[in-house]
Amino acid sequence: MFYRTSRDLLWIKTSLHSRRAGLDDPLRLRRAESTRRVLGLQLNPDRDVDRIHGNGINTIDIEAVEGRYMLSGGADGVIVIYDLENFSGKLQYTCKAVCTVGRSSRYVHKFSVETVQWYPYDTGMFVSSSFDKTMKVWDTETLKPAEVFQFEGNVYCHHLSPIARKHSLIAVGTTNPKIQLCDLKSGSRIHILQGHRAEVLSVRWSPRYEHILATASADSKVKVWDVRRASGSLFTLDQHNGDKSKASSEAVNTAHNGRVNGLCFTGDGLYLLTTGTDDRMRLWNSATGENTLVNYGKVCNESRKRLQFTVSRGCSPEFVFVPCGSSVAVYTLHTGELVTMLRGHYNSVDCCEFHPDYQEVYSGGKDCNILAWVPVLRPSDVEEDSDHEVKGAAGQSSVNPAFQDAWSSDED
């Protein structure tokens, strides 16, 4: 499965040696290899995801425990669960749909599903929210909702904290400017966060502190809350960092010059990324709310709903994957440099998710496809290696070349 050049082998050998000898921090080899794999992301003809959705895909989520199952929610209200693991031994693999909440199910959402998320601790449960003004907590085995929360407006997004031990709150953003916190354990929804003036497009818990929540709204503001506090938000992000002289006076305390529709914390929770309809993406220090002023240039954003984007984990430097029109743009996190554009979708891309264990990116869009971007190792330039590759792909399994039949059957 891994074809390497002699140079690659040499590098790995020396790095492994340094790692074993204690000269190098073991994390360094892992980080360097992860980074190289992310830089080699490509659309792989061998990896496919089962095409179940008949309409655009709005949201995907990969479970945090094993990284094996992926949820996707579509514009037709359908929810599908895929198995991402490749146990077939073959190079060519289609991620099969394990089960579906289809249009024929009694409990299916009536309108488009906007957000899906696995329960952070096991795959026995997942939560989905939709434009039919409900949020449903599903039991994965029976595919029936264990709990349904009803709201007055379309639900744009919801999020469960991935690290929470002391609470089991789901933050919900709807067309109502008030953010509701629903308790998974008791089913109560009395906790409300007030402060925004327009619909809340995105909510995100911090992966570092279980009580910190960030919310983004169409009123151009991003607020950071501590849910234990009785009074309002901790702070509002200001793109000018308090320098009131920079822009017109209406732009005071706004994170963007338009609707803010995407939020993403970095893996360590120290930084927060926001995207807005002013075609900008900004990186903020999540502790102080300071704009780090990293300039990513124009990040095309026409989404009227939440934009789901993601940051890599375990690489150095970290990368941001943002859906940009019909491709996914990859930027370096701290310098703002555009590394590459992942092109492959036929229509606009709505969501993308990073698989940290394999450094793969899955993206879904309006063309009803989920594409898997898999790291490709540099093609070997040694002759024998490439021959093996061809034989391996054509054959049934990756057998030791010594046992393979060296006769070619199509020659007469």
Next chain:
Amino acid sequence: MSRKRALISDAFNLKKRRNGTEQFGAAAEDGPADIKSSLEYLMTLFPRKLFNDALPQIVLKHQLYSIHSDKTLVDKEVNKMRERGDLLMFQLGFDAEAFGLVFTSDYKAKVLAGEEGKTTRATVERFLEKVVSACTDLSFTKDKMLKEFLFTDSEITQLVKSGVLTVRDAGSWWLSIPNSGKFTKYFIKGRKAVLSMVKKSKYGEVLKAEIEERRTNSQVKFHMKYHIHDIVGAELVESIPTTSGTLLRSVDS
């Protein structure tokens, strides 16, 4: 689409087998490594004769983005120069993100030259000395002007009359360049004209080298290169490296 050369991270000390950077075609635009020299180069593209030498040379901040690929670095350098007092930044008014850059020495010289023989000269001189040299703000509120810099109301009116301050909203003013209205007018007209030139080309795209050589029509008063740097830096056109040089493709928005 297979990539000819894989992206390599700096963490790997592997010797690059071929030339690492993809240098295509005739575009040998490596450019000066530092920001100051690119600023000076862009300043030379500014047409002084058009305004009868009354305006200092103005460059837009995003024009630097078309020369240097790392935008964050450009921003940092510009801020450093502003803090040192070498460079002044202005909010030009037609776009929330379009900032004009002028060398401080240039600005002071032109403003004082324009104020020759006028009654407002003394106030303007005081303003330049106290405010422009001391603080790097783009706009000033009434409070600040009255209390910190000790200007009276009538003096503020004089400053607005002379063009150094422009009204922003009730009680606050932008720092501005006197007589820059003409500049803004020609600039916007020229930008639109160049953008439509790119759009009307066959397939909506044109080689950068080709459009720089084209005859400027009556709408375009500035040097073509000035406008090209502007539209590339502001990402109003897509800049694509090809084997025949850089290609500019119009963006449908």
